[in-house]
Amino acid sequence: MLCKQFGKGNAMSPYPQPLKHLIRAAAFCLCALILAGTCRAEPLTVGFLASGGGLGDQSYNDMTWLGLAKAREKFGIRLFFSEAKENDVSRQAALDRLLASGATVVVCNGAGFLPVVKQVATERPEIYFIINDHLVTGYDNIVSTTFANHEGAFLAGVLAGSMTRSQRIGFIGGVHMCAIDSFRLGFTEGVGYANPKAKVISRFIAEAGNYGGFSNPNAGYAIASALYEQDADIIFAVAGLSGNGIIQAARTHKRYVIGVDADQDHMARGLILTSMVKRLDRASLMEVKKILDHRFQPGESTYNLANGGVTLSTMRYTREIIPEAVHEQLKRVESKIVAGELTVTRCREVTP
Incomplete structure (x- = not known):
């Protein structure tokens, strides 16, 4: 009813004409937000948390980055990268850098980051985590892609x-x-x-x-x-x-x-x-898209021979x-x- 009321342009409106247009515009955006869920003030900010040699491995990390770069091209997300050494102090520092950059979605590969990710996932339930290739359960803000x-x-x-x-x-x-x-x-x-x-x-x-x-x-x-x-x-x-x-x-x-x-x-x-x-590229792209489409599902997301x-x-x-x-x-x-x-x-x- 709110959309219809402001959309009619009632001649008896008590508001001055410029103010009436502003109210109509605000109502339109509110309706779009409610109905479509796409009225976003800023682009989604995604951070990739990498170890195991970082980018340039022509393997695990590069495939993930390829998918995230494609998401940036297709959906206009903001994308950051942070590399960690093989210890929890470095991993925590790398994750902190991403969060300081405004990342609300963090992507990481494998089990090495689990201790720091699980702690932050508990403390910051508004942050989404995509963990590739290792199954984690029991968190509302963690999805695990698993590969056959x-x-x-x-x-x-x-x-x-x-x-x-x-x-x-x-x-x-x-x-x-x-x-x-x-x-x-x-x-x-x-x-x-x-x-x-x-x-x-x-x-x-x-x-x-x-x-x-x-x-x-x-x-x-x-x-x-x-x-x-x-x-x-x-x-x-x-x-x-x-x-x-x-x-x-x-x-x-x-x-x-x-x-x-x-x-x-x-x-x-x-x-x-x-x-x-x-296909870490495909999985990373698809899981980011689910977040953009408000279809995030925690738990396991499976990628196998049947679905490419x-x-x-x-x-x-x-x-x-x-x-x-x-x-x-x-x-x-x-x-x-x-x-x-x-x-x-x-x-x-x-x-x-």
Whole structure:
């Protein structure tokens, strides 16, 4: 009724003409706010909280930033970036910088930021948190994107099992933790599905709790070189920035490697069989859009093979060296996973 009353322009109005126009304008904005929920004084301010080598890793962090940059382009959000070292003091300082910049949405990757994020989420319920790749429950202002890493890794394993000649395949994880074990389990099962004779040799750069394993390319290079010298002919690198060292080892030894998170195929053309792409860009964009559309849902938001959340790269530099029968098998296996006809083991950890 308020909108109609002020919209009629009643000739008997007691207000002076200029004042009447101001009142009409105010009422119009109020109606738009109530009905559409889009009357926003300032653009949404989003902060990206990064560790594990920060931007430039051509992997985990860069994929997230790509999605946030797309959100800035499409929706006009304000976007800030803050990098932290691998300790809680640095992480808290990085988060404080984002909040001081006016961020009302904070995006971070993985479990390393959880102690500081959970504290601030409790103290500042008006701040939204998007935690990529680690499930947190029990907070009204935290959404966790989870990725079916095991499904994408299974496909990578099918490819590796089909292409190995030595029957020895390596897996290198950045940190020995549940999120990385999902890759390892899916990959190992995929190798066995395609080639029961092949053996997967697993190594980890760091043990659980030491997230520096994701930002140590020298260690990645050393471990990968040792595996290649032990006759592994393919290595799946799931190690963030450390994976760059693994890819360098593939170039040195002229052996195959499989990338992760982003499409890394260009980093060693013809030697990266494929990359298991985790669409952190898509997830970050979609979760920010939900906030803009007032559709924020705390808890878990799942990205998998069925909705394009994980996928293999297009193999643009290796497609011709992979037999067509293998490409066809990959399509069949993907269809079976999406249809629920093939179940892949995953490691699932929930943080209350």
